[in-house]
Amino acid sequence: MTTTSSPALWTPPTRVRGTLALVTGRGERAGVYERFGRRLSSDGYLVAVFEEDADAASAWLSEATDTPRVLVGSDAGASGVLRLAAQGISVEAAVVAATLVDAEIDLPSAEERTACPLHLGVLATEAASVDVTPAEPLPAPADLAAIEVPVLAVHGGADTVSPLPQVIDALRAVPDLEIVETVDGLHDALNDQSHRSVAAALVQWLERLRGGDVHAAIVRTHETAAVATA
Secondary structure (H helix, E strand, O other): OOOOOOOOEEEEOOOEEEEEEEEOOOOOOOHHHHHHHHHHHHHHHHEEEEEEOHHHHHHHOOOOOOHHHHHHHOOOHHHHHHHHHHOHHHHEEEEEEEEOOOOOOOOOOOHHHHOOOOHHHHHHOOOOOOOOOOOOOOOHHHHHHOOOOOOOEEEEEOOOOHHHHHHHHHOOOOOOOOEEEEEOOOOOOOOOOOOOHHHHHHHHHHHHHOOOHHHHOOOOOOOOOOEEEE
């Protein structure tokens, strides 16, 4: 079991391309994000996971030397990440997943969280803590509007815990916001059945961020021109 002062770390095998500090959701242990950490580290990103402590994650990230530095939060962790981003912490970007629009909602069942058999097994092994820290609410729209860094939001299209339309409405005040929907996805957006595609989308976004303009395409699809026939 990790502590907020000693995060779980996944280190790239070669040169570090950036640093991510991830804040877990309610009652989650760091091991829930092992698959996520391994995958992102294999693409060159150092990943540290903190258990329900956005402030500790931010403090650790402030000392990181490999940029871009990105603060990531899932479930209740997303609210903490957005609060710190609104306060102007020194990071290059933020990522929020499974953002909670209702801070008082009960913990979801495993079946509400994911349809991935492997992740269901992880949830059974990494059981929620006995003492669950109450979730902090989302920052007010005026605070979200003060965020100066790009924000990527990843959310399940079929999330019944925090429905996507409500999340879109709640986050629309963020000035530089990109939303990725996992089609038919449930609450654990980083670890659901589409975890490979989500990781790939996140890496592409991080690579654009590394390039200095998160909106500038690195790869793009061209439609093949129709060949005229006689």
